[in-house]
Amino acid sequence: MVKINGESLDIAGKTLEEYLKMTEYDSARIAIERNGEIVPKSQYGETTLAEGDCVEVVSFVGGG
């Protein structure tokens, strides 16, 4: 299982890009942290989620 924003998902083996395609996230408005490290946007396609990974997708909303 992979924990994403606190939710356990059965998606080990998929890349971050594949995961994002299954969601409503707009990749231009997010930053992704995986096991305490930022994942560069250019590496979403090459980052394969592993069993036990802990991921947070920070999705920004407007206003300031």
Next chain:
Amino acid sequence: MIPTEEEMRDALRKRHGEKLQEKFSSAAVAVCGLGGLGSNIAISLARAGIGRLILIDFDRVDVANLNRQQYKASQVGRYKTEALAENLKEIAPYVRLETRTARVTEENARELLGGAQVVCEAFDDARHKAMLASAVLETMPEKYLVAASGMAGLGSANLIKTRKVMSRFYLCGDGVSDAAEGGGLFSSRVTLCAAHQAHAVLRILAAQ
């Protein structure tokens, strides 16, 4: 008569303690975006005696900004960098200010943020927020980032929080209240979020 630099420094030392004030006065903090968040963050940091503030915004003061941003009606039409510098100098005349009237992009971020230990993301647009977060977190591992997301509307003030997302990345706001959804932006709630950001900066510097 305004107080002398020595008088102001002594007053801050007495309030904050010598050791802490030394950390604040030797710090450099960048504020990216000088709207409702950034103008308020800058005022809190200047009052705390942060030594050097880097103020970045490309825009001019608009009449529609006056509901929440720390400008005066007489400053409409001026560059925000210049207007805010003027206001900060009235509050804290000896703070070192560097104004950069520019739009922050992936390409120029490193240069614009040069020298800052902590970067405050205080933009309005969600894409710009994410762009700056990525730029700082991916390419400037020596800096801390204090960003904001979700402070629009009249939702409860108590939902505004500061959260440590990862080492060197703090996020303030309720995470969901989007200004684009038409809830409006109110001085009270935006200022609250700005206060969370400024406070996070002080806590980061205090822990150094």
